[in-house]
Amino acid sequence: MHNFIFYIFLVWLSCLSDLTVMCYKIPEVKLDVLPNGFRVSIPHEAGITSVIYNIEINEQCPLIYDLITAQRGNFWISEQNARKLYVNDEIKINVVVQHNDNIFARTDIIDIFQNFELTYETVKNGDQPVDACDFDAWNENAGNVDNIDKRSITKVILKNQQSSKLYEPNELIFEENFNTLNNSIWSYDLYMHSNAIGDGSEEFTKFTNDENHISVQNGSLWIAPKISPKRRKEAFRITGCSAPACYKNRKETCIYEKKRNRFYMFPPPVDSAKINTANVFSFTYGRIEVSAKLPEGDWLIPYIMLQPDQPNCSIRKQLRIAYATAKDLEKSRIRGGPVILYAAPNPTRPKVNFFERTSHMVFQTGVKPNEYHNYTMVWTSKQIAMYVDGTKYGCIPNNGEYTESYHIVLGVSAGGHLEYKHITSKPWINGVNSAVKQFQESFTECCARFGAEGECTDEKCLRKKKGKKYCTQEEMYYVKKICSKPWGLHAPMEINYVRVYAV
Template identity: 55%
Template sequence: MMRYSILSLFLAWLNYYGYQTVMCYKIPQVKLELLENGFRVSIPHEFGIESVIFNIEINQQCPEIFDLITEHKGNLWISEQTANKLKTNDELLINVVTQHDYGLFARTDKVQISSNYEPTYQSVKESDHTIDACNMNTWDDYAPNTDGRSMSRAYFNKHLSKRLYKPNELLFEDNFDKLDTKVWSYDMFMYSNKIGDNSEEFTMFTNDKNNIAVKGGELLITPTLSKRRISDSFDISGCKAPTCYEDRAEMCSYKKQKDSHFMRPAPVDSARITTKDSFSFSYGRIEISARLPEGDWLIPYVMLAPDKMNCSMRKQIRIAYATSKDVKQSRIWGGPVVLTPTVNPSNQKIIFERTSHMNFYPNVPPNKYHNFTLIWTPTQIALYVDKYKYGCISNHHKYEESYHIVFGVSAGGSLEYQDSPYKPWSNGYNNASQIFYDSFKGCCSKGIKDLGDCIDAEPRKKWRKCSRPWGTQSTMAIEYVRVYAV
């Protein structure tokens, strides 16, 4: 079945390219190597490639060579042909299709064997556009199964429901008349630069009413600069270190140490809640009406997280995501993200790398409510904003386990904010969170219109890059969340 479906898409590609633009992957030129009794063609492996098709035509003659490769060897995707010995002036047309996490990509190269028995290359057709396997349906085109069966599975209180759901049947709903602690559990911990993974955000999550509340039928999550930053010691009441950090006491308490002046508590107080103990699901349509936070260096959590966390490869499915730069450009993102740890050989510290399979949409005005919808099936993850479909990611059962809902606001860190001329802190430095904190604390004598606009009156502070204080727009507001069967 897999071979047939990929072959069908390959044949479709021979006639046209798709329309969904993704700039993060492009198939490199095919390499041809001559063997004693044949030849070998290959392309380099990249994280995210699941399979590769080579379709090879020699001297415009039939039959063509078709080879589906499902495993890479030595970081190469290789097709070896030992029954076709090439000779001088032979001409090969090599079509390549990769099944990538970003979608299907294609390339064609023409290769000729020269008089000195060396391959010479001529690129005929290449694309950094995906073949549109998801067909870019409109909202109304996304019809449920007509046979009355649902693909969705729902888990309540960590137990799989035995009920058979129908497509479009409501599985879960919260309109936030109150914050029901039987449904939502608080994440209670703080990121600490003492952890040493050089990827921590600068945030402490608690249940403080200044940071999380329900008012007027809205869930409100507001980040604030922490008043505990100057404390010599404190404990987070009710704290529970997150999965993969259970043995790290510094995620729940802080004590000042004379010989470790850079070990500071998180500079931001905020909140994050989840349904991990009450509700999760596999496959479904989730709709959220929300206003994303707007403020320097903020990170909204409007996403799904797996019930069983894999510490060596952490997955997320983001429903609506926007950094402060994205918000300024009226842009939002959605789709899967994978966090993978590697060890820095120079200092043996863990560094997390983020592989994003998100799509973006450039026309989402900030400080307004929008309907963010994600439709998750065994074959694809489709993304909508205000019922307009802006993206689709092939699934192929990579995301099939049960996921729960996560809402929250965080700030800073290195994973979501790469170094730039306007960013006050430098990623990986021990004093990064302190510089982040200082950038909000009066390093400018007057307000600033944009990042980097400030020159402080005090000469000794002119080197500082400043951040604008957060206002009322930094609050993330959610009106409702609803999950339907598909």
Template identity: 30%
Template sequence: MRSCVTLVFFFIWLCCFGNLTVMCYKIPQAKLEILQNGFRVSIPHETGIENVAFNINRNRPFKGFEPGEFSGRIRTQAANQWFFESQRHLQDDDIIYVWTDVQYNKSRYRSMSSPITVRQTTPGGPSQHSNEVQPAFTTERSRVTSEEPLITSKKPPIIGEECESSLTTIRNRNICKGQLIFEENFDGTELDSSRWRYEVRLPLDVADAEFVLYDTNAELINGVLKIEPRLWGNDSPDTNIRRGHLNLGTRCTANQNPQVECQRQPFGQVVLPPVLSARINTKHAFTFKYGRVEVRAKLPQGDWLFPLLLLEPLVNFYGQHPYASGQMRIAFIRSNLNLRTREGVEEGGRVLHGGAVLSSEANTRDTFMANTSQDQHFGETFHIYSLTWNDRQLSLDVDGKNYGTVDGGFAQKANGYNNAWANSNYMAPFDQEFFLTLGVAAGGHGDFSDDYVSKPWANTSPKAALNFWRNRQSWKSTWTSPALQVDYVRVYAI
């Protein structure tokens, strides 16, 4: 045993002081800087580095060491840095993923950096030929920035006698228990862009993509947010979703794949989105971990519609696979006036669901959601929907009455979904910061099981959206009150 220990110490001495220095090089975390005409990713120079290659993805984690959306090999260092620059302008809510390849003393090293969140910053920075270096953004894992959290109530007192510490954090900052940390009453005539951003995009073509185009068609009327879906071309007689070309151009807010989310050319079984709707979020302005969310809303009524009252992950920390990082539903209904399974179970707008979504499969969508029912459609009037999220469970309420809880431990209960959860804490993947999303969707491959009577499309069919559209004469008359109406949104620390 003593001889083994001696060998270990001898190896360490060689690594640090002898001829095995090459074995000790560790690639540092990549640094992101916003420039006046794009962005820069860099690492510091060290004696021995011969060249460096950067591979960079925007809003899409790497599965391995594959080529990035942006990439380049740098042969010379400048200003004691190795850096790659692009003229691509980043959005303040983009997530940047980087892996770096370094040739150091004739050996090659590869390393994944932690995700980097682009935050709001004053435009401007060094040009490609400048040696000036701007302060870098911190990594998403630490989420420490110079921005103040968006807290819409009075400034909290110092934690102590006047302030009880809570589970809730905003960008790693603790908040006083019970404090109102976000409030939106939708006053005025336009959305407050400092809090909310429209998503202008097609749903990414994954297993549960909705049959919609999300655009800017939301309204504020008398202090109420109104998102009302409508048919493509208002269903005019000459409307044909199999012809034409859709290109959202610079308005597109694609999250992962601009080629899919920003444009569509109908061909064969591929059609334009049958429904136009809206979807807004606070990703750029307000994110938090643990708290109580309260939404007073009137949910949509109409066959094959459903509301989006969601908490979504700021970063796909547990991977890019759909729902690997989870989604929480504050309130969810299938807005059909009448909807039954082939076994006769009622699943329409009189049944309210809330909780976690961890699968894109329609037949397992409700596995981690609680539910309750009433005689009247939940879209008939306003209700107060609440989700309380802590480090042990999700708790669901409607009009102040609890209707269920969803306990954590998803790594054990949902074995096979994502092994990474098992290496984190009890609430994984719901142990990161999330943001608010509001909207209305229609159809899709993941929220309506093929077991529902009179469903006009099959989830696995490549003609699903087309068959949904062809059947519109049977369902568009049910859209008597298809809008989601939201009176207010409030978030409290717990």
């Protein structure tokens, strides 16, 4: 109930508006850390008459609430001089803007790292007027899954043919209990991510069907990422490779060989697995439930999501049923909802797109890691609602963006820049040629030899003479590296079942 006053006022403001769509978008909230406090602000724009800030620090009460009715120096500023911020603090900022006759809302999470370096993550973009669904998303008494709008008609696609059957609400339309891995339902993704051609956006992963990375154990699907033993000079070809739809003519996704025209001259440092129901089962609108234990480890990325049957190479959409980084799990936090990847020109390689991510995910805290939870998404023509263990934690309006058929995707990946923005404590630099190598060496080299956490120093020989086995002390130089924690017993993702119901 700690957001009650904030949202009562927000509802009051919404009653003053007709919620017609306007060309306004709340920009990212700026946070300035002060000696004994902090300041948040957004720039002024013609039409803004009031701004509300609702600020939560480290998920603790009391929240900071501030109604601003006048701009200062072309900014809408809330200054807090009695609340000092510290390294490792997490600040969640809800901002509501009245712009002309419309209300817009935005949510950002800002993390403070060493040397007060800030990283921003957008939980909700403020690019659309507030929808009634957004109010419902914050209503702690929103009710259970059965209270969701059932006016959408579920459509089922079986082996690329639409089923003529009319499904009743709550009727089971798909079930997988993983007594075995049924190859008539699930297809393996067998390829390397496209970083090799200069995309630079994707993860550092090679997907395989090796049972060391994917298998069924004790009634659960088990997907285990591992650091690859392959090194720079070791050429290889992926057997049975299925290049992604948008890279059908790029052999770099199927073959690794060291060549100068290869953007990353290093093989993918992670071996893992990913499966899907494309060409077998997909649907439009429904309730999908997944019982899963999310993978836990530095830089891991779980895939428990839906993807469109018809790929768009410029706008790639995902409906994430459950998502969490290692940092999320440390804070007992999970996320769910839509993610869109937008293609943009790559300034260094004009013929190759570079992707940026927009997230509409909502999140829930208090979710224990290393345990099975029921993750549920209810997708209708009006909204996408998220649940964990039967508790609703948010919803996102469906404004016609998610109306086509989607199939199920399960897997584990790692690294990349879309999920992990640049911070100095990250072992690789986004977009550089050596990023994959930096990632791999954060788990190996001196990081592995000394068991270091945080940093280690690697010795290198300044010059190598033919036939010379050792370097003198004068010929040595030292390279400092940022280390990643080795993946442990909780790195594999485990899934008990997947069930889809009509709405």
